[in-house]
Every structure is written in C-alpha cells, then in structure tokens.
Amino acid sequence: xxxxxxxxxxxxxxxxxxxxxxxxxxxxxxxKILRDRDRIVVEGVNIVKKAQKKRKQTDRGGIAEIEAxxxxxxxxxxxxxxxxTRIGIKAExxxxxxxxxxxxxxx
Numbered sequence: 001x002x003x004x005x006x007x008x009x010x011x012x013x014x015x016x017x018x019x020x021x022x023x024x025x026x027x028x029x030x031x032k033i034l035r036d037r038d039r040i041v042v043e044g045v046n047i048v049k050k051a052q053k054k055r056k057q058t059d060r061g062g063i064a065e066i067e068a069x070x071x072x073x074x075x076x077x078x079x080x081x082x083x084x085t086r087i088g089i090k091a092e093x094x095x096x097x098x099x100x101x102x103x104x105x106x107x
Contacts, residue, residue, distance in 0.1 A: 005035045009087040009098065010077060014107075017084045018045055020074040027078060031067065039069035046070045081105055 010016065010030060017027045023045045032041040048068045054061030076084040079100040086101040098107045 006038045006072065008033060008035070008040075008072060009089075010040065010072065010075065015078045016040075016042060016075045017078050018042070018070065018074055019076050019084065021046075021070065023070075032069075034069055037069065038072050040072050040075060041067050041069050042075065043067065077107060079103065079105065079107065 010033070012030050012033060014030050015027060016030060018024050026045050028043040028045045030040055031043050034040065044067065046068045047065050049063050050066050052061055052064050077087055079085045079102065082100060082102045085103075087107065088099045088101050090097050090099050099105065100107060
C-alpha cells in the first residue's frame, strides 16, 4: 500500500523558523523539500557531522558538517511584518496567493 504524499504550503526559498527541537528559534531559507518523508532541508539548521570518503585525488575526505532534514511540522513560515505565522490561501482573480494569517499580507 502506498502512502499519500503530503501537500506542503511551504516552498523552496521561503524563510522559515524552527518552532520545536534542538534548533528552536533558528531561522533559515528552505534548500530542499523531501515530499516522500515529510521533511525539509533548511540552511544553517539541524547541522550534523558526516564522515565522507575521499573520492578523487583533489577531493578531501574526513568529517564534514551538513544540514540534515527536519520534519515539516517543526517549521513555520516567517512574515516580513509579524514574524512566524501560519499560511492562508486567497484567490485573487484567477491566481491563488499565499497570505499571512496574522496581517493578511501576501507571502
């Protein structure tokens, strides 16, 4: 049985804030969305150390620090006016626009 993919209101390049976990309060830009696992990779958040093998003569191996994915429920979009907020959707003519639930401004 296949699992239905989660519909995200967040998009790549959105500014988000972590609302739960070890990096609570940190802000960053979305780099990648992993729909099948309901996870999102955010710039500068959830940094983990990863052992990397030397691939080429010029490439260096060793321990690298990379951003690991964080669950989508632990993130909240940041509005320019009012900070972390939920997202609503408004129809403006033919287009659907994402809006801030607090101030109503388009995101």
